Amino acid sequence: MKKVIKRISLIVLLLVVVLAIAFFFWARSAYEPTKEALTYMENSNENELTFGSTDADKGIIFYQGGKVEEEAYAYLAQELAEKGYFVVIPRLTLNLAILDGDKATGIIDRYSTIDNWYIGGHSLGGAVASSFAVEHPDRIQGLFFLAAYPIEDMSHLEMPTLTIYGEEDGVATLSDQKEKESLLSSQAVIHIIEGGNHANYGMYGEQKGDTPGSLTSEQQIDETVQTISTWIEKEQK
Template sequence: MKKILKYSLVTIGILLVAALGGFYVWTQQTYEPSGKLKELVGKVEPEDGWVIYEPKESAKAGIVLYPGAKVEPEAYGYLAQQLSEKGYVVGIPHVPLNLAFTGVGKAEEVMKRYPSVKKWYVGGHSLGGVAAASFAHDNLDEIAGLFFLGSYPSGGDDFSKVNLPVLSIYAENDGLTSHKDIEKSKSLLPDDAVFYEIKGGNHAQFGMYGPQKGDNKAELPVKKQQDQIVDALVSWAKP
């Protein structure tokens, strides 16, 4: 009996190690910046665990963008560059295991790095939006607004009774965050939340990293989708 128990425990241990190892390998199979991003932006250089873009003059406000699951922060370099040219300091964090929920508190780092910036908007793409919502829910006094890119909050983060500006940008051809998901999320957001649909856009083009498994094909070029995102964010995120 003792031998059977011993062998069972050893077997369970081996299976657990194998499962953890497989999960780790999966998290390292990331979506890298596309050739189009490199063409538009050049090489994106991370700094102390962040991709940072600063405006040429003093920042109007700050934006923290949590990346989607297994998407490298550099893949949002074009968005960050364009927003910085509009006067915002933009920070995109590297997160443990390339999964934003492992680094929910990262926004605090960049906020402390720029103490002169008094207004911060926090948001994210896909799973990054879930992480951003979690941060926002626990730090309402520190942020000026919350935004989602093909994303929505988890059921535990209810903003329906909160006085907080919220923007949800979603795409018509998104194969991972459906229109049904967006509709359901409305019950968790304030009544005055702003919803903006990108016609012909898809999930992967909220970044620039090429096609994504499970997504639908976009009907507009990635740069056009990204430019619409920038315009919608700038119109909403008032300095």
């Protein structure tokens, strides 16, 4: 009997090791930024990418989409910085926000001169950002989703939220997103980008399962940036 138990334990251990290795290599196959995206890079270090000035009175923390390298969002971040925000994109383990959901804490502490922080993200990044916002409502002024929705029910909260959908999103489809609207806070604003898809919030090329959309990534990001900026400034009044 002991031999059988030992053999089963060994098999289970081997399966765990195999699955861990498979997960590691799956996560390592990330979507890389395009050459154009890299032209918008500003400051970077081992912890994060930063855009804009720390003299800004409002900061934005952005969590990347699952398996998308953070540099792919350089244009989005740079354009937000042009609107007067200090923007931080943390480097996440294996490009997965779910593994580093509390990274925003260190950012807020590190840049303590900024009083008003907003957090958001793309796809998986947006979902994980929602968990941080729910757990730290005293540190966040608002939350935004790009092709994403909350992990948990926020309908009882008054936290300002902005949700941006792409009309032609093939990954987080419009119908799926609308089904999740009941999870949003009581202060929710929703914006639909006509012709927008899933991948074009960043610059990393096509994404598996997505549709081409009828906008360029630059066009979709420009509308996204304007929508976020308008929402923030309205909330600050």
